[in-house]
Amino acid sequence: MKKQIKTKPLNTLKCVFPVKSVNEGLSRMIVAAFISQLDPTVSELSDMKTVISEAVTNCIVHAYKGFPDKSKAFVYIYGEYYSDGRVVIKVKDKGVGIEDVKLARQPLYTTDRENERSGMGFTIMESFTDKLRVYSKKGKGTTVVIEKRIGL
Amino acid sequence: MECSYDFKDNVLHVKLTGEIDHHNAKQAREEIDALIERNAPKKLYLDLSNITFCDSSGLGLVMGRMKKAAEFGAAFVIRNPSPAVNRILNIAGMDKLVKIEKYAAAENK
Numbered sequence A: 001m002k003k004q005i006k007t008k009p010l011n012t013l014k015c016v017f018p019v020k021s022v023n024e025g026l027s028r029m030i031v032a033a034f035i036s037q038l039d040p041t042v043s044e045l046s047d048m049k050t051v052i053s054e055a056v057t058n059c060i061v062h063a064y065k066g067f068p069d070k071s072k073a074f075v076y077i078y079g080e081y082y083s084d085g086r087v088v089i090k091v092k093d094k095g096v097g098i099e100d101v102k103l104a105r106q107p108l109y110t111t112d113r114e115n116e117r118s119g120m121g122f123t124i125m126e127s128f129t130d131k132l133r134v135y136s137k138k139g140k141g142t143t144v145v146i147e148k149r150i151g152l
Numbered sequence B: 001m002e003c004s005y006d007f008k009d010n011v012l013h014v015k016l017t018g019e020i021d022h023h024n025a026k027q028a029r030e031e032i033d034a035l036i037e038r039n040a041p042k043k044l045y046l047d048l049s050n051i052t053f054c055d056s057s058g059l060g061l062v063m064g065r066m067k068k069a070a071e072f073g074a075a076f077v078i079r080n081p082s083p084a085v086n087r088i089l090n091i092a093g094m095d096k097l098v099k100i101e102k103y104a105a106a107e108n109k
């Protein structure tokens, strides 16, 4: 029999901020501070900061492209962690969405050639997490779910 | 993000200090490009030993400067990438595309 006990998170985080690039640094600091209770190693911490930076930067750069009123454009971060060291962070936007997620996740794939993007964001996120899920709907927005075990 | 430089004998040394993300990559890009345009060096060293954080924007920055240097006929070398930079360069396989010098002599600081 499979043991599936629904455990409650030890702690949760909710945070919303406008799509301004100054908030990239802020979001990294917030998430790093949030998971610090789990006693992450230096490398776990820097992995997590990088992943958050990638996800949030994508919301800022891509999600609200062409939106006339950016003051109504937000990035949403939801975090939780569990007693076994599992950290789950959701980074969400209500922007244009991604038409083909599988394609977008390919290394070097970018729709933004003119701004020196490398197209490695998703690849970096994948290699620094245990699990990365991407939910997106055209015209509705995108949610990236980051899962990583810390301090084990 | 701080950008310091030194130009002598046709060699441009640029050293970046701080965090490279999308927010501050733009400023670094503009400063380095202005230096390349002004000095038209034969060689560009980009010292990344003092970078404390780097994401994919750092890859874009490095690849872009490599292109820019090539336009000016300058050789491009990354010097002493910090651990934060190395882990990103390695994922992208850039460590094979760009010339990287580690632990270079102190006289060339």
Ligand SMILES: Nc1ncnc2c1ncn2[C@@H]1O[C@H](COP(=O)(O)OP(=O)(O)OP(=O)(O)O)[C@@H](O)[C@H]1O
Binding pocket: A054, A058, A059, A061, A062, A063, A064, A093, A095, A096, A097, A098, A104, A105, A109, A110, A111, A112, A116, A117, A118, A119, A120, A121, A122, A123, A142, B056, B057, B060
């Ligand atoms: N939140 C998002 N909303 C809309 N499109 C997105 C979003 N995130 C990613 N994308 C699309 O997926 C593509 C790939 O994303 P990825 O982060 O891998 O590369 P990039 O952002 O283009 O470049 P880099 O991250 O290397 O600077 C983007 O070019 C964009 O078209």
Ligand SMILES: [Mg+2]
Binding pocket: A054, A057, A058, A120, A121, A122, B056
């Ligand atoms: Mg990206």
